[in-house]
Amino acid sequence: MRKKRVLLLSEGFGSGHTQAAYALAAGLRQLSPDVQTRVLELGKFLNPVLAPLIMSAYRKTVGKQPKLVGMMYRTNYKRSFNRFTQLAIHRIFYTQTEQVIQQLRPEIIICTHPGPNAAVARLKRLGLDIPLYTLITDYDAHGTWANTEVNHYLVSIPVVKTKLMARGIPPERIEVTSIPVHPQFWQSQDQAEARSELGLKNMPTVLIMGGGWGLMEEEDGFFTYMTKFRDKVQLIFCSGTNEKSRESMLADKRFVHPNIHVLGFTREISKLMDAADLLVTKPGGMTCTEGMSKGIPMLFYKPIPGQEEENLEYFVSSGFGEMMHSLGTIDRWFRQIQEPYSSGQHRQRLQSKSSQQYDPLECPTAVLRLMK
Structure with a gap:
């Protein structure tokens, strides 16, 4: 009996969209051996020369002109892709999409980025007869996600469902499933055991991340300030794919210490979160959901103006985190994690809250149900 094929389409604008696609794919395979998945960053797959140039330009804009990114996000916030825009996107980036779909022959298509979502929606309007599901990977619903051809939306929280309904999407086609995380994150490991396996000391530990693109240049001195605690607090800096940032830190004497670890790209984020007492991060949808x-x-x-600000608002208002406004915020938290009882009690409360509000199996389970 042929396995059911699921095609997941994303884009590499940031890493969260693609991480969500891989997380959902892994969850589907974990829950059902009858499912075969394929994840593609569609624009990069179809345009291997042009796509990296576009991604690089976007990354530089985010780093150097975040206000411009925010202005573009807000200006087009209520607008979906009209038919002319969909046609333009198709001709520039996605001309071979239909051929890819015909070759892979999926039973369903799941999009985790508005670009491929618009491309497949256009093909459905022209006659493609394959169910299209859309997984929104943040805690907000930008207008570009909305397409009437989408068969079903999978969203993070009820507020996102409400925003889609305001854009004309029928409520029965929207399901609140949370954002999926990789099965590695479905359960927590004993903290001391995780530290031992990672070669870390069993002491108060802070994990500092900057998303898939790694730590950006610090303008406020927060990271450098954290090194003042290095005799009492273990610091793990994850620079992701930002090798320039990693090399800069390793060349700085303030970051050279037995209790400071500067990592490049790693697949051990789940275990590092288990080992840590505190996570310092940009409010990307995927990283926050994993946390x-x-x-x-x-x-x-x-936060990048736009969706990361919305993510920030949700997690702060829900009690899972706090904005790092000042050095005083760092002082307060770094003191707290040095008090084992207080720190342990706080984490137990968060774990209890998480189990009530978040089910990592909900999204893949919903997809399997829709496929029946």
């Missing part, structure tokens, strides 16, 4: 699944307290810094 919530682990029940780890989070400190947020430098």
Whole structure:
């Protein structure tokens, strides 16, 4: 009997969209051996020369002109892609999409980025007869996600469902499933055991992340300030794919210490979260959801104007984290994690809250149900 094929389409604008696609794919395979998945960053797959140039330009804009990114996000917030825009996107980036679909022959298509979502929606309007599901990977619903051809939306929280309904999407086609995380994050490991396996000391530990693109240049001195605690607090800096940032840190004497670890790209984020007492991160939808699944307290810094601001608002208002406004915020949290009883009690409360509000199996389970 042929396995059911699921095609997941994303784009590499940030890493969260593609991480969500891989997380959902892994969850589907974990729950059902009858499912075969394929994840593609569609624009990069179809345009291997042009796509990296576009991604690089976007990354530089985010780093150097975040206000411009925010202005573009807000200006088009209520607008979906009209038919002319869909046609333009198709001709520039997605001309071979139909051929890819015909070759892979999926039973369903799941999009985790508005670009492929618009491309497949256009093909459905022209006669493609394959169910299209859309997984929104943030805690907000930008207008570009909305397409009447989408068969079903999978969203993070009820507020996102309400926003889609306001854009004309029928409520029966929207399901609140949370954002999926990889099965590695479905359960937590004993903290001391995780530290031992990672070669870390069994002491108060802070994990500092900057998303898939790694730590950006610090304008506020927060990271450098954290090194003042290095004799009492273990610091793990994850620079992701930002090798320039990693090299800069390793060349700085303030970051050279037995209790400071500067990592590049790693697949051990789940275990690192288990080992840590505090997560310092940008409020990307995926990283925050992974942190919530682990029940780890989070400190947020430098949200990209737009969706990261919406993510920040949700996690702060829900009690899972706090904005890092000042050095005083760092002082307060770094003191707290040095008090084992207080720190342990706080994490237990977050883990209890997480188990009540977040079910990592909900999204893949919903997809399997829709496929029947």
